[in-house]
Amino acid sequence: MKPGVHALLEVARNHPGRVARYYRERIDAFNDRLNAFITVLDPPPRAEAPKADPGVLAGLPIAHKDIFVTRDVRTTCGSRMLEGFVPPYDATVVERLADAGCVLLGKTNMDEFAMGSSNETSYFGPVRNPWDLERVPGGSSGGSAAAVAAGLVPVATGTDTGGSIRQPAALCGVTGLKPTYGRVSRYGMIAFASSLDQAGILARSAEDAAWVLRAMAGHDGRDSTSADRPVPDYVAQLAEGIRGLRIGILEDCFDTGLDPEVGARIRDALRVMERLGARLCEIRLPHLALSVPAYYVLAPAECSSNLARYDGVRFGHRAEGVQDLATLYRRSRSEGFGTEVKRRILIGTYVLSHGYYDAYYLQAQRVRRLIREDFIQALSTVDLLAGPTTPTPAFRLGEKTEDPLTMYLNDIYTIGVNLAGLPALSIPAGFVRGLPIGLHLIGGDFNEGLMLAAAQAFQGATEWHTLAPPGFEASGP
């Protein structure tokens, strides 16, 4: 069992530098097998003058998904386009966690520009799932999920546009939290689909996630979409437990396409919650089935515009030996972007085009509203919604790369939450054929505390989240 954030902070306080060194050594030992990191950093030397306020997370090692810009540290977004990009500024999330005392150990691998569900679209090669090196870790925050699962870092940041934190968390057997849209600043987080992107956390437990969320959440004047409301003490709220909570089971997720064994494990997990005092009921969301089609109009539309800035003119990849402007654009972008990114840029450009906008973009926005209304309606009768995070456990590398549609369906249970802007998390809920699976919990707007408390209660009664993949066992610093 690996120790939690609370215990690590204690060790870090008594033995400055020891915790960071311990994890740094594990990265050296194990990263070659996993390819979880794109860039590995040395922790700052211990000689560093102690700060007056070391911060609530002083000495806690962390890895950032390589989508968060880090001052003077290469930030690639998993793309050849930004292979050599060294930002002159920090993302707000990076800044806040550094202020809290976190020690940055590296930048984690990811699907290119966060577009993918298997980490196979990364220009820097796929990440491997520590539970089975022939299988994918999920994506797009696959590097962060694999790194936490293998004990290379205790916590890591991720981003979730359609499930990119929760799906890899489920597939790697860790806790993945996607906060409410606007809870965490997007400033310095390289945009994929701005209205859906949200920064979150991959951690061993709900408690660890609470520690990190408390430090990174909050209003940011540099992000007009960040919510101007106080950040509750999520760590204190953990004690509120699960007793008396009404949990709606998303029956739509158990209909078709779900691996029956996954379904059985999730039903088991829900019974544990019931035993802990939660009251269960069945919920159906009439428009949930439309999430994937609506998402694959809206997310590409925004991405086609967000990625227009990568044109070879000011930063990023620039084609060589070019004589005219059109060729500079064409070649820089053709060389800099991978297939999945190009596919989405093309879809997005198409759905925004004159004559198609109403039929695709506007229609998808209407569907999005209906989906949110479904969720809000359901959450007026229950405190949380629950279901499986993914339809299957981790699939094999290369298994779905030829068929984008099958790949897209991997996010079928998670995407609706992004369209609705709600907070959600995935927690380990057992194993199917030796591979971890995740229980998906969805809360009301800004109800992260309640969700984390329920997850904490579940984790107090189960051991799934404490298990380490064979070969990656760790004793702790």
Added chain:
Amino acid sequence: MKWEAVIGLEVHAQLATESKIFSSTPTRYGAEPNTQAGRIDLGYPGVLPVLNRKAVELAVRFGLAIGATIGRQSVFARKNYFYPDLPKGYQISQYDRPIVTGGGLEVVLQDGSVKPVGITRAHLEEDAGKSVHDLFPDATGIDLNRAGTPLLEIVSEPDLRSAEEAVAYLKCLHTLVRYLEICDGNMQEGSFRCDANVSVRPHGQRELATRTEIKNLNSFRFVEQAIAFEIERQTEVHEDGGTIIQETRLYDPNRRETRPLRTKEDAHDYRYFPDPDLLPLVLDEPWIQTIASSLPELPRAKRDRFMASYGLSAYDATVLTQSRALADYFETGMRARTLDPKILANWVMGEVLAGLNRDHLEIEAAPVSADELAGLLARIVDGTLSGKMAKEVFEAMWGGGGTADAVIDQKGLRQLSDTGALESVIDAVIAAHPEQWAEYCAGRDKLLGFFVGQVMQATRGQASPQLLNALIEKKRRPES
């Protein structure tokens, strides 16, 4: 056949903010290339726009001043196209929900008549950078200092019918934005730019004909020339039985012609959609009311007041209210002394404007202040100076000679108002011209001018004309 031109103008007014519309970078003009472009203006990965409140306030000022509807909820949209001086690959603008809709201007035409011109809309947007094609032999330079500068794009209804009307509208708008202090109006620096949409249709036809859009009109003169050329060109095409192609044309001031830039076929599909990085802009009522109560007196109202309270003609009032500073100059003069408004108006519109024009000065920098001008005119009223002498004094004052009284003393310029001295000069003149005097006495009144002239010559213009007239007349009819 008789033809009718239909013209609408799109004006880009740079809003007078300290910083850019979505970042805190300064908007100062003329800085070294790319020194006023921060990471947000450069569209670096992960950066986000934050709306400048001041830019919104200035747009609302404009909307209120033209009697428009202020969008209580307006939306920023992305206009997508690739160009090297457009850092993000899209321009943040407003599309189907602009901040200002409707309203209009009452434009005073040359003949003094008033023409209402409707405003379709005005929306907030960011400017692009600048491509410099003539600085490097084999490359194009990109200067992104201007990228992200706040603009208000003001679109008129197609209400204008001639190049002259278009210019009159443009001047009226130019006056208004400077009154409101929302734009410095500097056309050379590109703070106030104009594109014109022009079409020509048979007189009496209701439907609009195919139009062309003319770009690159950076002075009132070019606007007038370009539109006049385009009307003539389109009329000729129509008369020859040809068809106008919808296209964008560029005005070439050297050749005084417009020529095609791009046709509708190669027009961009801008793929507008709401910018997900910016929430809808919601304006609350108290804030709008605060802005409304801070509006200055507007050109039209000031013009009406100048006519009503000073008895000025429509023309004089229009000229004097063309800028707030000029109107203030006039009113400062009126407050300084008791003067006939018409006399002061004539001097301001005559000597003062001519002097400013000649020396390329703004009214704020006039070498003769309004107080000093009023002091000079008071010396005409009290008979110290003749009009002619006053002009001489004015020139000296303009050249730094001090107040009117100082110049008068220094030059010894004082009207002869000593009756005795004047009478002896008159007697001498009569003695020298006995025949004319006889004729004058016999009733040829026109000869008065002759005698006045002679006396003026003899006194080097220092005689008071009024006094002189009276004295000569008295000599003709001593008994009266």
